[in-house]
Amino acid sequence: MSDTKPILELRNITKIYPGVTALDDVSIEIEEGEIHAIVGENGAGKSTLIKTCTGAVIPSGGKIVINGESFTEMNPKLSVEKGIAAIYQEFNLVGQLSVAENIFLGRAIRKGILIDRGAMVKESKKIFEQFHMDINPNKLVSDLTIGYQQIVEIAKAMSQKAKVLIMDEPSAPLTRKEAEAMYQIVRQLKAAGVTIIYISHRMDEIFKLSDRITVLRDGKKIETLMAKETNLDQIVKRMVGRELKENYPKRSVKPRDRVIFQVDGLTGNGVKDISFQLKEGEVLGIGGLIGAGRTELAELLFGAKTPESGKICLKEKEIFPKTPRQAIDYGIAYVPEDRKGKGALLDINIRGNISISIVNRLSKFFVVNEKEENRIAESYQESIRIKTPNLEEKMKHLSGGNQQKVIIAKWLATNPEVIILDEPTRGIDVGAKLEIYKLINALVESGKTILMISSEMEELLGMSDRILVLSEGKIAGTLSKDEFCQEKIMTYASIVSRKE
Template identity: 40%
Template structure:
C-alpha cells in the first residue's frame, strides 16, 4: 500500500500511509483508537474506496471494488464486530458466500462435512448444525476466524480477534496462525494487547492520527517504545497510585443467588473503594454485576445500601437507588450509535432534563459539555453521532451517561475492553478520581494486570461462587489464576475484610 488517503466528513482517517506485507509473516498493526488501523484494512479489503494512494498485489496495481473482489484476489478479513447471521447454522455461516449446490439445491451433507473439516483445523469441537445465535461470544469469534479460512487466502487480516477469548483459546488461535504463517500466508494482526503483539508478530507498524509513525522488526521494539509512538508521549504512572482510605460500607450483598448459576455470593463494598472481581469466562462475574443492577430475573438474596435493605428488582430501581452499570458491550448495550453525544450522555437521566414532559435541550447540552471537558472526550462537536467516535471516546460517553445519574455505586464490567493503551490510562485515572470522591466501584476485568493495578481488594470467582478475597499487595497473577481455575487455595485474605478467604458456600 502506497500513500493511502481516506477522508470522512470532518475527519482525515488516513494521510499518506504506506504498508508492506510479505508471505509467511505476521505483521502487527497498532495504534490508538481512531489512529486509522481499521480504516486502512477496510480500504485494502474493498469495503472503502481510497481517496488517494495505490495498492500493489505481487507488484501490479489492483483495485478491490468490493470484499468479494478482495476475496477473489486471496484476501480475507476477520472484523472486530461480528458479521454472522444468527438464525443460520454454523455450517451455513462458514460458507455463506460459497454454498455448495447442485441444480439450485443446497448440498447439505457436503457443506456440513466441509464445515467439520474446517473447524478441525482450529481444533474446535462445535455442532455445525447449531444456530450461531446459540453460541457463546468466544465460539462466535472462532467461527468468524474459521469462515475467513474457508477460502484459500494469501492475506488474512485479523482485527482484535482475541477480545472475547480465554487464554487457552488465544493460544489455540496462535497455533493456527503460526501454522498459516509457515504455509506462506501473510497475516495482519490488529490488537491493543501488546503482550500478544510481541508474542506473535514478526514486524510492527504503528499508526497515529492517520499517519504511519514507525515500522520495523518486532524484536527491535520495546513495549514502552511502541506505546510512546502510539500516544505521542510517555505514559508514566500507567496505573494511578492508590492513596485511598476506604470509608464505611456502602453496598452489602448477602447470599445472592441465581438458581443454577450464582451461589450464595456475599461481599462488602466501601465508600471510596475499588473492588476488583476476576474470573474466567463463565465464572459468574458478569452475571453478578447484572444481578446487582436488577437485570437478572429470579435473583435471590439480600442487598443493603448504607446498612438498609433495598429491593433492586429492575434496572430502573437500581438507578433510583444511585447504582450504575457499565456493560462490557458498549455498542450493543451502552450506546445508541446513531444518536449524538448529547442524547447518549443524558439518556439514563432524562427525567432530570424533562420537567413537565418537555426536554430541556439547552440544559442537556450544558451538562454534556461539562462531561466532555471533565472526561476529556475528543469529539468534533456535541452533535457528533457517537458511532463515529473512537472506541475510547465512546467508552467515556458511556461513563458520562452514568455519571449524569449521580451514582454512588458504579459497577464496571470490562470498562477498557477494545480500547487502546492511552485511552485505558485515561479510564484508569477517571476511576481513581471517582473513588477519591467517595463513590464505590465494583470492577470486573479479565485482565490480571488491571485487577492488580487498580483494586483495593480482589474477589476471585469460579463456578458461580466467590473462591477467595485477596490483598493485591500480597498476591500475584499466578495465585489469582490458580484460584480461578480451581487448583489453588488463597494464602492471603483481603485487608480488613472480616470474611473468610473462601467466601461463599464450599
C-alpha cells in the first residue's frame, strides 16, 4: 500500500494532562482506502489519539494533516466538514427517535421551515441499500438490538459523507453473530473507498480485517506493521514490552478439601435446579452461551434477585441473602460484568470507590475516618498494583484494567469468603489480563474461593479448577481439570432441551 497517499497524518502528537503524558510525540500515516488498526494495552493512548482527530481532545503539541491541509487542533464541527467521523463505545443515539431521525440528528432535512421526514427516510434507505444493511428507517432506536444500533451509527457517519471512519472497540457489545455481520459491513465500507481506523482488544478481528497495525505503548508509537507480515506473538510483545511466556500463570497450591460454599436445587430468575459445591481455594469456572443463565445465577447468589426455591450454605451454615447488603455481610462479593454501569462510580475518586463497600465500618456518628480510609486504599493500591498518579484520580480517567482492580479492591475490603467474578477481563488488554489472573491466583492461594463466569473459552480452561457449563438455565455438564476440552464445553453449552 506504499503507493497510496495518506488521507490523514498525525505528526508528533503530544497530549499532557497534570502528572500524566497520555501521548508522547506520536506520528502515524493513515493511507487512503485502508483499514488501519491501532492496538495497545489499556492506557496506551489509543482513545486519546483518535479523539484528537475528532476534536474531542485538544493536543498539547503536534499537527493533524487531512488531505494535505494542516491543523494544530480540531473541533467536532471541523472534523465532520473534513470527512472524519467516529463511532465510540458509548453510542450517541436517542432511543425515542426513529432510525432516520437519529441518522440526521442535528441536520434534519427540511422542506421550507418544516422537517421533511419522508426525505430523511428515503435518504436513510439509500445508505442502507448501498451497504446492504437490512433495517427499517421508521423503527424506534430503543426497539433495536445493540447490533442494529451500531448499524445506525455507521449509517449516520455515512450520511455525513465520511471519508475516514474511526471505530473504537466496535465489537465489544456485540454477540458473535452480530460481530460477524459488522465485519462484513466494514469490508463493504472499505470496498466503497472509506478509510477505517479500527481499535480493538480482539486480536482475531484485528488480523481478520486490517491492512496495517500500529502499536502504542505508554503513550508512544512503537511500530506500524503490515498485518499479513506479522503475527499475534509479535504484536503482543510490542504491546507489553515483553514476551508473555504464560498467558495463564500456574498456581502454587491446589484447592483444599474443605467445602466452603454449597448450592442445592436453586431455582428462580431464569435458572432451574442448580446444585454445586465450592472448595476452599478453588476457582470454579461457569461457562455457557449468552442467555444460558450465568449472570442470573450470580444475581441469586448475591441477593440481587430472590430465588423461588433451593438452599445456599456457607461454611455448612444455611444463609438467606435477600439483598446484596445481606450477601456482603455473609461474606459474598460480586464483581459484575457491567463494570461502568454497576461496578464503578466513574465520577468519584479511587479512594471513594474502594471504601464505599465498608463506609459503615469506617464511619462514626456519620463521619468517615479519612485516615483509615486512606490507609486501606493505599494498601490495595500497593498490593494489587493499581496504576495511578494518586488516589484522588477519578475512576473515569483510569484504564479498564485498573478500573477492574479498583472494583476488586472494593470487594476485598469487605473480607469475603466467596468472590463472584462476572467476565473479569472483558474489555481489557492482554497485559492487564495477566495481572488480573495473577491477582485471582493470589486470592485463592490465600484461601479465598472464586466463582468465575467467562465467555472466553481459553480463560475458562486456563484459570479454572473445575468448569460448570450452563444451558437454558440448567447445568448441562461439569468438567474436572483432567476432562478440560474446548469441544466438550461447546457441546454442553449448545444443548437445547426439546420443546413440544
